[in-house]
Amino acid sequence: MPSPLTIRRVRFDVRPWGDDADPARELHPFVDNVSLVELVAGYERSSGFDVPGAYAGLVLDHFNFGDLTAYLMGEPEAAYWTQRGTIALLGCDCGEVGCRPFESRVLVEKDLVIWRGFTQPFRPQRDYGSFGPFTFRRNQYDSAVREAAAVVSERADT
Template identity: 65%
Template sequence: MPTQPLLRKVRFEIRPWGQGPDPARELLPYADNVSLVDLVSGFEHAAGHDVPGAYAGIVLDHFNFGDLAAYLTGRSDSAYRSRQGVIALLGCDCGEVGCWPLEAQVVTTEDSVMWRGFSQPYRPQRDYGDFGPFVFRRDQYERAVREAMAASLPPSPR
């Protein structure tokens, strides 16, 4: 009998990316308070992949993802999406999502949101079958997305 994947807690941190007086904004996913960059880096190192962990979060100011909530739930009309429900959860550490993305399928059910089917499109021979799936309670995931959306808004003038 197959076991159910462990339910995790998700959050999306909005943090400064880059140098200078007006840095860009990076959206970095976390599962159980561990960044997805750290999780995939550990997996890639253990698997012996070349160029392990050369990722960063999605740099919001460099990537036109459309509606953030739709994007993070795999319902985006973003031009990036190559397959139904597949998004880049991470981009390259250079700040360009198309340079070195970590992609995953986002599957939403009545009760959960799952990231599965991870891939690195520039290394299609890599096997990420043992990475994930990451399953989150839908209400907690949607709350984390709303918090990310609020944190990504520019500050309102006083």
């Protein structure tokens, strides 16, 4: 794994989820152009975890995240489960974030945003201590969040 000071790039794709005629929308994170689902699946496989990588992005139409920008910035009032101080970056591949979320703390500093402290709360025996952290330049992270929020807002208005 890269050192904590390795600067990464993030993006959030908004894409169709499901096979319905009018599919739901999925917010899918990528780190350095690699799907976070793939990164987690590789880590879980190499760690010998059962059912590795059974995740999807956040299915936005199934999850009340509130203000997307505040949520992705990990703002306390927007935190997924506030008492843990985390946000779900991924949900279960069934489309339900509450079924099998993959969570992270989001630390926002002046020039950096860091994802660290990854957990799978329904499998607390799993150790993600050597997964990440992922460090992003604040301006690049802010831009990726704004772009995703604009796409979500635009699609909600149509």
